[in-house]
Amino acid sequence: MKIFTDAHGNKVEFSPVWNAFGDANHVLALCRFENSWVLTDHTRRGLEFPGGKREKGETVEEAVNREIYEETGGITGALLFLGQYKVYSPRGAFIKSIYFAELDDIVRKEDYLETNGPVLMDQLPENLKDDERFSFIMKDQIVPLSLNVLTILKKEHRADS
Known part of the structure; x- marks a missing residue:
């Protein structure tokens, strides 16, 4: 488990363990x-x-698929669980599950709700913290920790093949 402080000064705990x-x-x-x-x-x-x-009555996986589609038009293929984190906010703690999704397609939509739609990038910048284009969500340790878990899982998968 990793523990750190996010951009808002909240304690965050990250674990690659399911639930x-x-x-x-x-x-x-x-x-x-x-x-x-x-x-x-x-x-x-x-x-x-x-x-x-996550909406009422929705599984975590259904929420992932819905959010991807709503915000990007992405049609989800397989999902891979990467981890979970808990944020201890003054407004109350919340838990977020992290997945990797390989998309089968991206469809054009009229409305992407609170977003301007998908942005495709060949690679992420080396230092997301200093890039003002990116949300605070991208600037703490969650993305690097999740990418590290993804790398480990892909290596394990190749070793098993």
Whole structure:
């Protein structure tokens, strides 16, 4: 488990273990499509991976698929669980599950809700913290920790093949 402080001064705990903190009420999806990272351009926060709140009656996986589609038009293929984190905010703690999604397609939509739609990037900048185009969500340790888990899982998969 990793513990750090986010951009808002909140304590954050990260774990690659399934349901380490219980049922997640938020989701985050690191997405790829045709060798590019798929982000969304949030109208207030800037570039970030798709994600959001889980709706009543929805599974975590359904929430991931819905958020990806709503914010990017992405049609999800397989999902891979990367981890979970808990943020201890003064407004109350919340838990977010993180997935990797390889998209099968991206469809053009009329409305991407609170975002301006998908943004494809061949690679992420080396130092997201200093890049003002990116949301605060991208600037703490969650993305690097999640990418590290993804690298480990891909290596394990190749070793098993």
